[in-house]
Amino acid sequence: ETGVTQSPTHLIKTRGQQVTLRCSSQSGHNTVSWYQQALGQGPQFIFQYYREEENGRGNFPPRFSGLQFPNYSSELNVNALELDDSALYLCASSPPGERGYTFGSGTRLTVV
């Protein structure tokens, strides 16, 4: 039990479709980040939200977007899915004053 919950655990989508992935953090964790991990690679930073606003973004196109809600939950939305979007998507949160991040167990997305 990490305190960071992601849903769904697995998902299969068709190229061109849209997908929404969800993350629920512990109360008080006002920073949430999303990462994409392709097979055999380390996680790659997508973006971070702090107090419901995006405050950092990695090298991902605009079709990757997100939201953070007052109840410490967040979403990752991906439009116009491509085959290369197949990966493990990880949500990570951090409480104020902490340097380390706690990761959820991830959503494994397969685009066919």
Place this chain on the structure above:
Amino acid sequence: RKEVEQDPGPFNVPEGATVAFNCTYSNSASQSFFWYRQDCRKEPKLLMSVYSSGNEDGRFTAQLNRASQYISLLIRDSKLSDSATYLCVVNPDERAGGTSYGKLTFGQGTILTVHP
């Protein structure tokens, strides 16, 4: 050049062996450093933070050399349960007060297999 580079291995060692992992990072302004462990098809989990003075947690010792932009992890008396991928992680930004800001930058990961 990758921002964080690790030897991907794999490292195959017998139980009881000592194994060392190395990592280099390119951003000299980086503020925080970590080692994460990731089991197969699971999420990364924080193993330990890394400080300039070096720090130890049981069988694990981490070192940071800011001048050389080099991070290391030493595992002594390896156990079968240590088999995993070890990720070197750098946080390049940090707001005043110690709140993490910005991206965690991960290395590719080093695969360790400990065999009987």
